[in-house]
Amino acid sequence: xxxxxxxxxxxxxxxxxxxxxxxxxxxxxxxxxxxxxxxxxxxxxxxxxxxxxxxxxxxxxxxxxxxxxxxxxxxxxxxxxxxxxxxxxxxxxxxxxxxxxxxxxxxxxxxxxxxxxxxxxxxxxxxxxxxxxxxxxxxxxxxxxxxxxxxxxxxxxxxxxxxxxxxxxxxxxxxxxxxxxxxxxxxxxxxxxxxxxxxxxxxxxxxxxxxxxxxxxxxxxx
Amino acid sequence: xxxxxxxxxxxxxxxxxxxxxxxxxxxxxxxxxxxxxxxxxxxxxxxxxxxxxxxxxxxxxxxxxxxxxxxxxxxxxxxxxxxxxxxxxxxxxxxxxxxxxxxxxxxxxxxxxxxxxxxxxxxxxxxxxxxxxxxxxxxxxxxxxxxxxxxxxxxxxxxxxxxxxxxxxxxxxxxxxxxxxxxxxxxxxxxxxxxxxxxxxxxxxxxxxxxxxxxxxxxxxxxxxxxxxxxxxxxxxxxxxxxxxxxxxxxxxxxxxxxxxxxxxxxxxxxxxxxxxxxxxxxxxxxxxxxxxxxxxxxxxxxxxxxxxxxxxxxxxxxxxxxxxxxxxxxxxxxxxxxxxxxxxxxxxxxxxxxxxxxxxxxxxxxxxxxxxxxxxxxxxxxxxxxxxxxxxxxxxxxxxx
Ligand SMILES: Nc1ncnc2c1ncn2[C@@H]1O[C@H](COP(=O)(O)OP(=O)(O)OP(=O)(O)O)[C@@H](O)[C@H]1O
Ligand SMILES: [Mg+2]
Numbered sequence: 001x002x003x004x005x006x007x008x009x010x011x012x013x014x015x016x017x018x019x020x021x022x023x024x025x026x027x028x029x030x031x032x033x034x035x036x037x038x039x040x041x042x043x044x045x046x047x048x049x050x051x052x053x054x055x056x057x058x059x060x061x062x063x064x065x066x067x068x069x070x071x072x073x074x075x076x077x078x079x080x081x082x083x084x085x086x087x088x089x090x091x092x093x094x095x096x097x098x099x100x101x102x103x104x105x106x107x108x109x110x111x112x113x114x115x116x117x118x119x120x121x122x123x124x125x126x127x128x129x130x131x132x133x134x135x136x137x138x139x140x141x142x143x144x145x146x147x148x149x150x151x152x153x154x155x156x157x158x159x160x161x162x163x164x165x166x167x168x169x170x171x172x173x174x175x176x177x178x179x180x181x182x183x184x185x186x187x188x189x190x191x192x193x194x195x196x197x198x199x200x201x202x203x204x205x206x207x208x209x210x211x212x213x214x215x216x217x218x219x220x221x222x
Numbered sequence: 223x224x225x226x227x228x229x230x231x232x233x234x235x236x237x238x239x240x241x242x243x244x245x246x247x248x249x250x251x252x253x254x255x256x257x258x259x260x261x262x263x264x265x266x267x268x269x270x271x272x273x274x275x276x277x278x279x280x281x282x283x284x285x286x287x288x289x290x291x292x293x294x295x296x297x298x299x300x301x302x303x304x305x306x307x308x309x310x311x312x313x314x315x316x317x318x319x320x321x322x323x324x325x326x327x328x329x330x331x332x333x334x335x336x337x338x339x340x341x342x343x344x345x346x347x348x349x350x351x352x353x354x355x356x357x358x359x360x361x362x363x364x365x366x367x368x369x370x371x372x373x374x375x376x377x378x379x380x381x382x383x384x385x386x387x388x389x390x391x392x393x394x395x396x397x398x399x400x401x402x403x404x405x406x407x408x409x410x411x412x413x414x415x416x417x418x419x420x421x422x423x424x425x426x427x428x429x430x431x432x433x434x435x436x437x438x439x440x441x442x443x444x445x446x447x448x449x450x451x452x453x454x455x456x457x458x459x460x461x462x463x464x465x466x467x468x469x470x471x472x473x474x475x476x477x478x479x480x481x482x483x484x485x486x487x488x489x490x491x492x493x494x495x496x497x498x499x500x501x502x503x504x505x506x507x508x509x510x511x512x513x514x515x516x517x518x519x520x521x522x523x524x525x526x527x528x529x530x531x532x533x534x535x536x537x538x539x540x541x542x543x544x545x546x547x548x549x550x551x552x553x554x555x556x557x558x559x560x561x562x563x564x565x566x567x568x569x570x571x572x573x574x575x576x577x578x579x580x581x582x583x584x585x586x587x588x589x590x591x592x593x594x595x596x597x598x599x600x601x602x603x604x605x606x607x608x609x610x611x612x613x614x615x616x617x618x619x620x621x622x623x624x
Binding site: 047051054056057076077080081083084085087089091093095097099100104108109111112113114116117156160 | 227228229230232233236237240243244531532534535536537538539540541542543545617618619622623
């Protein structure tokens with residue numbers, strides 16, 4: 001089976017001054033349907049790893065194949081298209097548009113793929129159903145709880161129909177009960193066959209994954 | 223996979239408009255400069271066009287056919303001699319395009335007393351005593367209430383005859399002429415030949431007792447303190463030519479003793495109004511537009527910085543830099559367009575309102591009205607370029623770290 005993520009000697013050095021080697025010589029594969037967690041102290045390079053995996057940053061060394069395609073050779077517009085169609089993102093701080101309803105926020109996921117408005121709205125409603133927010137379709141993010149907001153963000157990622165869901169500290173802004181709910185949702189998504197990479201510094205969250213990668217000073221260990 | 227997906231333009235437009243609707247108050251304030259600029263632009267062009275049209279209408283044949291010549295005397299203030307020659311009217315009448323021309327002056331017995339009967343108390347100080355050639359009266363275009371005007375023969379003989387203005391006749395209590403009434407000036411009787419009901423020129427005549435110049439010269443001093451004037455009625459279109467020739471025709475030896483007043487050329491009058499107002503106010507409109515552009519640029523830039531997160535998120539969802547730039551450019555252009563629409567509408571209302579209040583005919587060239595939204599949109603587009611580029615340049619990874 002083609003791995004979803006395949007890093008071979010991938011590194012990223014932020015040009016200084018002084019230059020920061022945020023990720024060095026990382027070689028790792030993530031198979032379809034896997035639930036991988038990434039832990040490490042603050043500043044160790046977790047977000048850098050996620051940015052490279054999510055095509056938000058280009059690695060300065062090594063080869064990255066996403067679904068078997070060497071993405072470092074692709075042009076920017078193709079990387080943008082891949083980002084929109086293969087990769088879903090979930091962030092610690094939700095990143096919802098606060099003046100748009102939850103449905104509009106979720107529907108945004110397919111806008112740049114050129115999906116017609118009506119179809120996007122239908123997909124959005126389905127995705128909201130899937131995360132248990134069918135009753136909050138017309139709410140504005142401002143009136144939602146933190147847990148609900150994060151579910152909207154996950155619904156938005158799901159609406160992209162990604163082959164890979166990248167989560168950077170998804171429970172970072174949630175209390176433990178709400179976090180537990182959200183982790184159950186992630187478990188369900190994994191059970192449905194979605195590939196998950198979840199960054200965290202909470203050992204309990206890390207334990208939910210089938211595999212845990214540790215990163216320290218930019219160096220990745222199994 | 224090699225073909226990149228395209229979001230529909232309608233959806234991108236929708237995103238831009240949603241961005242504007244997020245902060246309606248800010249959008250309205252940002253628009254204000256453009257509203258003022260485009261509004262001023264349309265209002266100025268509309269008002270000047272309306273005013274110019276008005277001048278054309280008001281500038282009737284009456285004003286266009288009137289030339290006046292004033293005796294301003296020589297350089298030496300002690301020189302009190304009258305400048306008009308005795309045959310002044312005939313000299314001017316000889317010019318091409320002249321219909322009537324005649325000299326007139328205020329007759330100056332100090333404090334004339336007017337009365338309808340001899341020895342009556344003098345209480346008519348506000349009446350004027352005027353000597354006028356018959357042709358001067360004709361040039362004033364009088365309509366008679368009763369009787370007739372005196373003629374050249376009365377003037378030549380120096381008959382004691384007079385014509386009264388309507389108001390003067392009312393004050394003197396002379397209403398009927400069948401009894402051959404006389405008006406007594408300092409107890410000298412003048413037979414009233416006619417009463418002028420109205421004049422189209424020299425309305426002062428209505429308050430005057432008017433006698434022939436020949437009569438005045440026999441009984442009183444020639445004019446010197448208040449010098450004589452000449453009223454000329456020309457044919458339509460001849461006024462400028464007559465005005466240029468009058469002084470020389472009167473006194474080939476001393477044309478500088480006259481000041482000739484010709485009607486302003488309606489064409490140049492309109493040009494004056496248009497150019498004076500236009501250049502000043504169009505400059506102000508331009509300044510408003512620049513301020514409007516700066517306002518939009520500034521607000522857009524702030525919005526880009528504020529919405530860095532949103533930009534990063536959109537990039538995660540597959541937006542390319544060009545989509546981000548398009549969104550912000552569309553926002554600023556829509557803002558300008560809206561400002562132009564509002565400004566244009568307000569201006570049209572102002573022009574029409576002014577015209578209605580003044581009883582004018584509103585004149586608005588369609589292109590000036592259509593130009594307002596176009597100018598507004600152009601201002602918004604130009605103002606949005608830099609913020610849009612800034613937005614497009616934002617790195618998604620950096621945007622999301624915030
Ligand atoms: N754009 C950048 N330019 C220079 N250095 C950077 C940049 N982004 C990150 N770094 C550095 O790279 C290192 C890794 O950063 P990263 O954000 O990946 O850490 P992290 O593990 O996600 O930390 P945290 O748990 O606090 O989120 C840090 O030392 C950081 O200062
Ligand atoms: Mg991080």
